[in-house]
Amino acid sequence: MSPGTPRQLYDAYVFDLDGTVLLGEALLPTVAETIARLRDLGRRTLFLTNNSTSSHIEYARALTALGVPTAPADVVNSTLVLIDHLKREMPAARLMVVGEPPLAGALAAAGFTLVADPRRTEALVVSFDRTFDYAKLQAAFDAVRAGARFFATNNDRYRPTPGGGQPDAAALIAAIEACTGVRCEAVVGKPSPLTGRYVLARVDAAPERCLLVGDRLETDIRMALDAGMRGALALTGATSRAAADVSPIRPTYVIDRLRDLLPG
Numbered sequence: 403m404s405p406g407t408p409r410q411l412y413d414a415y416v417f418d419l420d421g422t423v424l425l426g427e428a429l430l431p432t433v434a435e436t437i438a439r440l441r442d443l444g445r446r447t448l449f450l451t452n453n454s455t456s457s458h459i460e461y462a463r464a465l466t467a468l469g470v471p472t473a474p475a476d477v478v479n480s481t482l483v484l485i486d487h488l489k490r491e492m493p494a495a496r497l498m499v500v501g502e503p504p505l506a507g508a509l510a511a512a513g514f515t516l517v518a519d520p521r522r523t524e525a526l527v528v529s530f531d532r533t534f535d536y537a538k539l540q541a542a543f544d545a546v547r548a549g550a551r552f553f554a555t556n557n558d559r560y561r562p563t564p565g566g567g568q569p570d571a572a573a574l575i576a577a578i579e580a581c582t583g584v585r586c587e588a589v590v591g592k593p594s595p596l597t598g599r600y601v602l603a604r605v606d607a608a609p610e611r612c613l614l615v616g617d618r619l620e621t622d623i624r625m626a627l628d629a630g631m632r633g634a635l636a637l638t639g640a641t642s643r644a645a646a647d648v649s650p651i652r653p654t655y656v657i658d659r660l661r662d663l664l665p666g
């Protein structure tokens with residue numbers, strides 16, 4: 403039997419952004435009214451994205467401008483999870499960043515030293531980077547061969563854009579792994595348990611009282627179920643009902659629009 407829509411409310415709702423709340427730069431239908439209603443009912447709402455090219459502050463501002471009033475503390479991106487992980491693993495480390503300026507800026511602001519010299523690099527950090535080239539690949543190769551640890555924000559193959567897509571961090575991680583023979587030690591974004599734990603701590607709810615809503619089975623729903631949360635697949639983005647029906651990943655619910663989260 404295929405999963406239906408929720409018949410109960412949860413204490414906390416974690417929303418993926420692209421394909422669930424947003425399509426391109428616009429809100430998807432019924433999003434604003436549903437989130438307002440959940441908040442009126444006293445439910446915690448949090449937004450979660452693997453994207454590292456905008457800060458959580460910029461996302462909060464954009465959502466607010468679109469009619470979903472949002473504080474920076476209500477947005478988590480893969481940059482925040484990476485910073486949290488690196489602070490535990492190697493605080494104040496010297497980092498080489500293959501990524502765009504918002505990621506580098508956030509790491510520097512969090513107390514890490516950014517370096518370009520492979521011999522001074524203690525860890526390599528890889529993310530979406532539209533300026534990736536042979537020189538960056540060479541520097542990353544040299545750093546890893548000299549013993550630097552290797553982390554990444556996310557492992558998404560591509561980022562959907564209106565009419566197509568852009569190669570995402572998976573392509574850059576694969577390039578560096580291919581030439582060094584060294585595997586990335588941690589990809590912190592969805593579906594990593596690192597993100598699951600980070601989000602649960604942020605919403606301060608029991609896992610089974612937390613519903614994650616997302617449009618990708620292999621990242622959103624897999625992470626939710628692995629973390630003990632419940633997962634609602636939104637058919638508003640990357641996944642069709644036909645694809646969901648044959649996937650081994652079984653969401654708790656399947657919804658056609660965000661409003662379906664409201665019982666009755």
Ligand SMILES: [Mg+2]
Pocket residue numbers: 418419420421422616617618639
């Ligand atoms: Mg999505």
